[in-house]
Structures are given as structure tokens and as C-alpha cells.
Amino acid sequence: MFAILLPILLSIIFWLWIIMKYDKFEREPLKSILFVFVIGGLISSIPAGIFNQIFLSIANHYFYIGLAENFNFEKSRLFYGFVGINEEAIKATATILLIRKMKDFNEPADALVYAMTVAFGFALFENMIYSMNYGFITFYIRQFNAVPMHIGLAAIWGIGIAKARFLHDGKYLKVVAPYILIAASLHAVYNISTTLIPGSFLTFIILAVCAFFLIRFATRKIKRYTEDGPFSNRLFCHYCNTINFPFERCCKNCGHKFDLEFYVLCHNCNVKVIKNAPSCPKCGAELGSEITPMGS
Ligand SMILES: [Zn+2]
Ligand SMILES: [Zn+2]
Numbered sequence: 001m002f003a004i005l006l007p008i009l010l011s012i013i014f015w016l017w018i019i020m021k022y023d024k025f026e027r028e029p030l031k032s033i034l035f036v037f038v039i040g041g042l043i044s045s046i047p048a049g050i051f052n053q054i055f056l057s058i059a060n061h062y063f064y065i066g067l068a069e070n071f072n073f074e075k076s077r078l079f080y081g082f083v084g085i086n087e088e089a090i091k092a093t094a095t096i097l098l099i100r101k102m103k104d105f106n107e108p109a110d111a112l113v114y115a116m117t118v119a120f121g122f123a124l125f126e127n128m129i130y131s132m133n134y135g136f137i138t139f140y141i142r143q144f145n146a147v148p149m150h151i152g153l154a155a156i157w158g159i160g161i162a163k164a165r166f167l168h169d170g171k172y173l174k175v176v177a178p179y180i181l182i183a184a185s186l187h188a189v190y191n192i193s194t195t196l197i198p199g200s201f202l203t204f205i206i207l208a209v210c211a212f213f214l215i216r217f218a219t220r221k222i223k224r225y226t227e228d229g230p231f232s233n234r235l236f237c238h239y240c241n242t243i244n245f246p247f248e249r250c251c252k253n254c255g256h257k258f259d260l261e262f263y264v265l266c267h268n269c270n271v272k273v274i275k276n277a278p279s280c281p282k283c284g285a286e287l288g289s290e291i292t293p294m295g296s
Helices: 002-021 030-058 073-099 108-134 137-142 146-167 172-196 201-227
Strands: 263-265 272-274
Touching: 002 030, 002 108, 002 137, 002 146, 002 201, 030 073, 030 108, 073 108, 073 146, 073 172, 108 137, 108 146, 108 201, 146 172, 146 201, 172 201
Parallel strands: none
Antiparallel strands: 263 272
16 A cells, blocks of 8 residues: 555655746745645546546447557547547636636746646546556556646646736636647647557657656746746846846846736836736836837
């Protein structure tokens, strides 16, 4: 029992540490993370598993992992396409339902943090089921491909959730849908590529490298969003890594103009104010001129 619980516990500590590490200016409370991890993982993995099974029985196709001779490639491609959209859409929906009213969801980086946390909960529950069916070795293997793949893809629609919340008045359905489609397509490609040469060590390495780059993309995005966010009182130049004071408008080292994705700088008191806000919540200065060009 201990031999099973210990790796599961280590996996949870490692991945939650990676997810939380880069959100450094206003870190999410551990209890919110654990809540989203457990509840998000359950409410996404259970319905996604049921829908995958329903799709399989409708397609009358029996799916055997690792047995190439049992593949009907046309049908399995259809199935993988379905798995991608099904799993990514359900994880994104679960994330939105859990965090949209949450008071800790107060900067764009948090959307990615919670999205990746739900996806990790999903991946862990899925992993435990796989391990029960195919042996515990599967648990270790999936730490290097399926788990980072799920976590990394969540960052893609996490960006959509951040934009919907902070730039588009909470229009989640419309704003997040295209990001879900991108993640779903990559998910389908990933699933298909696992079956091209089943059990091959080279496939394992290639997928692990892809998963590593996906995690790097995700953590860099969290880092950038939180550096540009309202809880850091400095301006980070993403060209030369110089840290600037908030009254600068261009990097003092390389001269690049600061262009924050979600915020504008108040021309009066230099705090970061969410784009589209009519006035600065700190000093009350009108910000209209920062949004629409002069004379329009
Ligand atoms: Zn610079
Ligand atoms: Zn101000």
C-alpha cells in the first residue's frame, strides 16, 4: 500500500509545486489549490470517462491499448479526435465553474494556475484508473508524457479564461472556445502519435520532450502574466529581463515600450489598471486617453 501511496503523494507535491512556483507575486492559497485539484479532477474525469465510453459503444469500436493489430486506424482516429475535444472541453468547463466567482481568482496568471491544477487532478484520477488496469508501471511512465501533456494543454485554454475574465466581461463561452479547439487538436495529435509505434522507447522520448516544452510554455506564460500583473509593482522587460520602476514607459536598458496584455499604467499614479477601466481605482484619474488614441 505504501509503495503505491508514496509515488502518488510525490507526484502531487511535485506537480503542484511546479504549477504554483511561477505565480510568485500573489501566490494562490494552498487550500484553494487543493480544493480545485480534488473537486476539479473529480467533476471533469468522471463525466469525460463516461462520454468516452459512450462514444466507444456508439462507434461499436473496442479499443485496446498497446495492441497494434487490434486497431482500426480510421475509427481510432475518430475516437482520438473525440477524446481531445471531450476531455479539454470538460476540464475547461469544470475550471470556469469552480473559479469564476472565486475571490482568489484576481489576476490573469491565476487562470492558468487553476486550469493546470484541474488538469492535473484529471490526469491523476485518469492515471490511477490506468494503473489499476495496466499495472503500476503505467503510473511512472505517464508522469513523463500524459501528465505534463494534460497540465500543459490546460495553459492554452487557461489563457482564454484569463482573457474572458479580465478583458471580455466574463464571456467565457465565446472567448474560451477557440482555445479549447487548439488544445483539443494537439491532444488528438498526441493520442494518435502514441499509437503509431506502440511501446516504442523512441516514441516515449519524443512525447516526453514535447510534454517538457509544453510545460515550459505554460510556466513561462504564468511568469509573464504575474510579472505584468497588478501584484508586482515593477515593470519587467521581456526583451532584456531588466526590472524597471513603474514610472518608466520604455525599458531603461533596451528602450522597448512596455505593452501589457491586460493592464494599462495610470498616467497619474503609475499603478496598473485593467484595460477598459474608465478611471484609475487608486487615484481616480480618467484613463480614456490611454485606451482610445487622441482625437478619435
Ligand atoms: Zn529591456
Ligand atoms: Zn492612478
